[in-house]
Amino acid sequence: MKKILLSLLVITLAVSLSIMGIACKEEAVEEATDADAAAEETVDDATEEVTEEVVVTAEDGGSCMDCHNDSTLIVSKNVQWGASLHGSGMTFERNGASCAVCHTSEGFTERMTAGTFEIAEDVENPSPINCRTCHDIHDTYTSADWALTSTEPVTIELTGDVYDLGNSNLCVNCHQPRTSYEIPIAGAGDVEITSTRFGPHHGPQSSMIAGVGGYGEEYNGSNVHYDAVDNGCITCHMGDAYGKQAGGHTMNVTYEYHGSTNENLAVCTSCHEDIESFDRNGVQTEIEELLAEVHELLVEQGLIDGESGSGITGTFTSEQVGALWNFKTIEEDRSVGVHNPKFAKFLLETALDALE
Ligand code: HEC
C-alpha cells in the first residue's frame, strides 16, 4: 500500500512537472524537494526507472499535451477498444508462456522486444491487449508514440510463409495458426489424434488470407483480397467507427441495429460499389453448404462429435485427419469465405475428396 501511494505521488509529481514545461527535470525535482521535505523521501525512494524516464522526456522535448489535452482522441478510442474483444475478452487469463505471447499485453511486448515467437516464463499479473500492446505509448512522450509496435512482415510460424500487407502485419503476429499440431500430409498413413482440440487454433485468419496452411495439394491460386486490399485486416475491420459497435478500434465488421445484426458494408464499398451483403455473388452461401457437407462426413466417420461439435481422439487415416484440419481452418477463420473466397472453396473441396 505504501509503495502504491509513493508511486502515485511520483506520478503526480511527474505530470505536474512536465505540464509546467520545466526543461530539466532533475533540477525541478530538487526544487520541489526543497520546498517540501516530506516529498524528498518520496523522490529518493522512487525507483530510478521512473525518475530516469522523466529526464529522457525533457531532453527529447516531448509533450504530454500532444495527447493529454482537451480533445476526445483517447476517450473515443478507449470506448471503442473497451467494447472490442481485445478490451472486453477474458482470454488474457491464459497467461501460461505458450499462450501469453498472443493473449496478454506483457507476453506480446516481451516477444516483440526479443524478436522471438516464444517467451520463457508465464506472465504474472497479465493485462489484456490494450493501447500499449499495439502502440509505442510513453516511449518518446510525443505524438510519435502512436506509432504501431511493429509493422514488419511476419513469418507465419506454422508454415514459414511470409505475410506482408501494410499495417495489418501487426495483427498477424497473433492472428495466425498455433504450432501445436502438424498439418497432415496426404498418403502418410495413419495419424493419431491425441487432443479434442486438434486443429490450427482460433486465429488462422492470416494463413487464410495468404492462402497457405491447408491440407492437400499446395494452393496455387491467388487471393483477390491479398492483392487488392493494401492494409489487409485494417481496411475491413477498422473502417470509420460506428459508435462502439463496429469499425475503428472495435475491430468488428457487424453491429446490432434495432434488434438485428447488420453488416458494416461501408468498408467494402470503396471496391464493391453496389455490394448488398457480405454474401457477395453467393460466396458465403456456397462455403456454408460445403462446410455442412464436410461436417456431416466428419461426424459419420467419427472425427467430430455431432452433438458437442468437439473433436474426437483416436487413430485415423491422414486423409481423414487432413479433411478435419481444413474443416477446422474454415470454421475458425470465421469469415465464411470472405477472407479468401477461392482458397476457402479449395480447402473444403479438398476435404470432401479426402473423405469420399
Ligand atoms: C502518444 C500519446 C501520449 C503521450 C505523448 C503521453 N501519453 Fe500518457 N497516456 C497515453 C495513453 C494512450 C494512455 C492510456 C489511456 C488509457 O488507457 O485510458 C496514457 C495514460 C497516462 C496516464 C495514466 C496512467 C497510465 O500509465 O495508464 C498518465 C499518468 C500519463 N499518461 C501521463 C503522461 C505524461 C506525464 C506524459 C508526458 C511526459 C504523457 N502521458 C504523454 C498517451 C500518451
Ligand code: HEC
Ligand atoms: C497481441 C495479439 C493480438 C494482436 C496484435 C491483435 N489481436 Fe485481435 N485478438 C487477439 C485475441 C487473443 C483475441 C480474442 C480475445 C478474447 O476472446 O479474449 C482477438 C480478437 C479479435 C477480434 C474479435 C473476434 C471475435 O470473436 O469477435 C477481431 C475482429 C480481431 N481480434 C482483429 C484484430 C485486428 C484487425 C488486429 C490488428 C489491427 C488485431 N486483431 C491485433 C489477439 C490479437
Ligand code: HEC
Ligand atoms: C499465435 C497466437 C496465439 C497463441 C500462441 C494462442 N492463442 Fe488463443 N487465440 C488467438 C487469437 C488470435 C484468438 C482470437 C481468434 C478469434 O476470435 O477469431 C484466440 C482465441 C482463443 C480462445 C477463445 C476461443 C473462443 O472460441 O472464444 C481461447 C479459449 C484461447 N484462444 C485459448 C488459448 C490457449 C489456452 C492458448 C495456449 C495453450 C492459446 N490460446 C494460445 C491466438 C493465440
Ligand code: HEC
Ligand atoms: C489491437 C491493436 C490496437 C490496440 C489495442 C489499440 N490500437 Fe490504436 N491503432 C491500431 C492500428 C492498427 C491503428 C492504425 C489504423 C490505420 O492504419 O488506419 C491505430 C490507430 C490509432 C490512432 C490514430 C493514430 C494516428 O496517427 O492517426 C489513435 C489515436 C489510436 N490508435 C489510439 C489508441 C488508443 C487510445 C488505444 C487504447 C484505448 C488504442 N489505440 C489501442 C491498433 C491498435
Ligand code: HEC
Ligand atoms: C476483405 C475484407 C476483410 C479483410 C481483408 C479481413 N477481414 Fe476479417 N472478416 C471480414 C468479414 C466480412 C468477416 C465476417 C463475415 C461474417 O460475419 O459473415 C470477417 C471475420 C473476421 C473474424 C471473425 C469475427 C468477426 O469479427 O466476425 C476475425 C477474428 C477476423 N475477421 C480477423 C481478421 C484478420 C486478423 C484479418 C487480417 C489478417 C482480417 N480479418 C482481414 C472481412 C475482412
Ligand code: HEC
Ligand atoms: C480494396 C478493395 C477491396 C475491398 C475493400 C473489398 N474487396 Fe472484395 N474483392 C476485391 C477484388 C478486386 C475482388 C475480385 C474482383 C471482383 O470479384 O470484383 C473481390 C472479390 C470479392 C469476393 C468474391 C466474389 C466472387 O464472385 O468470387 C467477395 C465475396 C468479396 N470480394 C467480398 C468482399 C466484402 C464482403 C468486402 C467488405 C467486408 C470486400 N470484399 C472488400 C477487392 C476488395
